[in-house]
Amino acid sequence: MQFLSDNAAPVHPRLWDAMRDADTTDAPYDGDALSRSLDKAFSDLFGMDCAVVWTSTGTAANCLALATLVPPYGGVVCHDDAHIEQDEAGAPEFYTHGAKLMLAHGPHAKLTPDNVAAVIDPIRDDVHRVQPHAIAITQATEQGCVYTPDELAALTAYAKAKGLKVHMDGARFGNAVAHLCCSPAEAGPAHGIDTLSFGMIKNGGMSAEALVLFDPARAAEAKRRHKRAGQLQSKGRYLAAQLLAMIEGDLWLSNARAANHAAAAIAKAAGDRLLYPCQANEVFVTLSADEREGLRAQGFGFYDWGADAARFVTAWNTDAADADKLAAALASL
The missing domain is CATH 3.90.1150.10 (Aspartate Aminotransferase, domain 1)
Structure with a gap:
């Protein structure tokens, strides 16, 4: 009776069917028809324009997102229990070429304007200190709790006032949406989230996660970093097929x-x-x-x-x- 992790669960049968259907000759890398359809499919899901880059792991999705938002000399505020701090073996620093994680504290592994301010307000605005450039949050959090739309709105408004970008680690984003009984947008993107790692593997997927960029103009840089990180798989249609199968008919939501x-x-x-x-x-x-x-x-x-x-x-x-x-x-x- 297995309760170790949702990563231990098998792949949903509909994804095997989708990958078999994709098992035909098509353009390599991300030039195939399925990969090229991801932007529209996810834009329809969220009700807003976005660009999507498939990755093979959630760590890669998180860290590529941060690398597009934060320069090597910048900082990322996250909870001290965040996956990017506790479970990614320095990958955020590796992908960003040195950006610093700035750790905040608070109940239920959530960030609030107050606990972010406690981290960044004491930082002098001079060349001797790393300056914050982004906030990274997790939906649902590492303690199994969910940000409400009001909590997200308050945090993203604070971030915008401070000139900070916001990344959402959505390894269990589907579970959060299921709990909130709201639209996918209201669980994050509608409140000004810049990037989202939309978790699929924990939710019935096999080997594909979605890096969603809500400013499509960032896609070109993300794709260059994607290739440089060794994430641009030559037969990307099999990853795209998984993502499309998950969102078709809201399989991701019923699984969650x-x-x-x-x-x-x-x-x-x-x-x-x-x-x-x-x-x-x-x-x-x-x-x-x-x-x-x-x-x-x-x-x-x-x-x-x-x-x-x-x-x-x-x-x-x-x-x-x-x-x-x-x-x-x-x-x-």
């Missing part, structure tokens, strides 16, 4: 809803043990070492989260019976 539903059942059973509100597909629970050992002995797979907690992650294909068994096991502790 299924994962959220399973997580909600587990979170309800956790009760007072719940560390953070469960608003997406991650459940963080206080558990002793003995309790974790006991759950693993019953066949549940999950990650420890520090000395006294565990993280359970559901996916698009999580078996409802497995989720119910975990819920019952947690409720019985």
Whole structure:
């Protein structure tokens, strides 16, 4: 009974079908018909003009986005629990050729105008200090919480007033939209987000993520960086096919809803043990070492989260019976 990560889930069958359909002769790299249709498909999804570059990993999508927004001598404000800080092995600094991550603190791994101001206000405006150029946020956050449209509007208004760009790490963007019951635009782009890494792999995809640029004029630079980073695959139509299959018929959203539903059942059973509100597909629970050992002995797979907690992650294909068994096991502790 697997709750280690949504990365452990299989590929959705519709994506295999889409890749088989794409298995014909076409132009190489990103010149094929499917890759060339991505801009319009995602523009229709968000209701605004955008340019899309496929990448093979979320790390690449995040870091290429930051590299288009921030010069090597600039800074990026992010939460100290952000994926770009904790889990990308210095890739943001590598892709940007040296831009500095500036760490903010706050509950539920969220940035607010106040906690961003606490980081950047003390910075002198002179050549001896790295100056901030962008803010990077995660939707849903690394603690499984979701920015509301009002929170996003406040943060992006603050960023604009300070002359800062905004990148959104959307590894679990679909789960956030499913929780908010809003349009994809209202979960981020409508509020002035500059770039979005639209996560597909955690949500039923195989090997393709979407770097979405809401200023299409930035696409040329992003594509040059994309090639230089070794991300321009020669048979890009197979990546494009995955992205298009995910957004066709809102498969990305129905997959996210299924994962959220399973997580909600587990979170309800956790009760007072719940560390953070469960608003997406991650459940963080206080558990002793003995309790974790006991759950693993019953066949549940999950990650420890520090000395006294565990993280359970559901996916698009999580078996409802497995989720119910975990819920019952947690409720019985």
